[in-house]
Amino acid sequence: MSVENIPAWADLLASSLLVLGSVLALIGSAGLLRLPDLFSRIHGPTLGNTLGLGCVLLASILIASISAGRLVFQEILITLFVVATSPLTAMLIIRAGMYRERVDRGKKATPQQDTMH
Amino acid sequence: MKGWPSLTLFTASLYGFWLLLNDTFAPGQMVLGLVLTIAVALGTAAMRPLRARPHHLFAAIRLLFVVVGDIIRSNFAVAGIILGSVKRRSNSGFMKIPMDLRDPYGLAVLACIITAVPGTVWAGLSADGRALTIHVLDLQDEEAWVRTIKYRYERPLMEIFE
Numbered sequence: 297m298s299v300e301n302i303p304a305w306a307d308l309l310a311s312s313l314l315v316l317g318s319v320l321a322l323i324g325s326a327g328l329l330r331l332p333d334l335f336s337r338i339h340g341p342t343l344g345n346t347l348g349l350g351c352v353l354l355a356s357i358l359i360a361s362i363s364a365g366r367l368v369f370q371e372i373l374i375t376l377f378v379v380a381t382s383p384l385t386a387m388l389i390i391r392a393g394m395y396r397e398r399v400d401r402g403k404k405a406t407p408q409q410d411t412m413h
Numbered sequence: 414m415k416g417w418p419s420l421t422l423f424t425a426s427l428y429g430f431w432l433l434l435n436d437t438f439a440p441g442q443m444v445l446g447l448v449l450t451i452a453v454a455l456g457t458a459a460m461r462p463l464r465a466r467p468h469h470l471f472a473a474i475r476l477l478f479v480v481v482g483d484i485i486r487s488n489f490a491v492a493g494i495i496l497g498s499v500k501r502r503s504n505s506g507f508m509k510i511p512m513d514l515r516d517p518y519g520l521a522v523l524a525c526i527i528t529a530v531p532g533t534v535w536a537g538l539s540a541d542g543r544a545l546t547i548h549v550l551d552l553q554d555e556e557a558w559v560r561t562i563k564y565r566y567e568r569p570l571m572e573i574f575e
Contacts, residue, residue, distance in 0.1 A: 324495070330502060331495065333505075335507075336502070339533075340495060343488055346529055346530075370434065373434060382529070383525050386534050387524070387534075391536070391537060
């Protein structure tokens, strides 16, 4: 596998995909900083997890396929595993957050602002 | 044997994973994969007491494209919210959606879809399975979210799994 003889269009396309994916992941991570509470912060990293990851994998498929001279699409598996496993962590975090909020509210006699309907 | 159809579907997808992971059609790997997947499928059969009966392949493919489109669209929507003003960033909240889908595999897929689409996260199903709680980043129009979940995702999932 040599990386030298890749046509310019593929180089350009793969690089733009990589940049787009990284920018999305960066924005998602910035969301951790900019969003106000635990529950909304969960939504930030999904950007890097979905389209960000998708762009990086597309770039990888493109370069791998061209340098191997045939279609290489193992990367599909990464998408599959991420989609199948990320709900578990998201649910764990969000349920833990809901539980903590309930405990906190139980401790204080005065009713807090209700974010949970 | 009663369990065969779902066992073969499971084995076939595992076998596909194995070949894809090794990226080969070499005879040795094909035989090893076959032995391994059958062993795993038989060994874990007791852990999967419920059988999935997916049908309507076309509905599943259509749903896949709908979800991919939604993921791309909401990626940019959520990026806009994160980069937006404080006011736009503090519209998040929990909401409840009445559920008609009962099949556990369908619900599992729905959980994957809702969590994979940026801007919404599955937060729990009520004990009787009639109300789903989700957390939404941009909670301005609850009605629109209910419509999205029910018509775009739940309806096709019921078609596929029930």
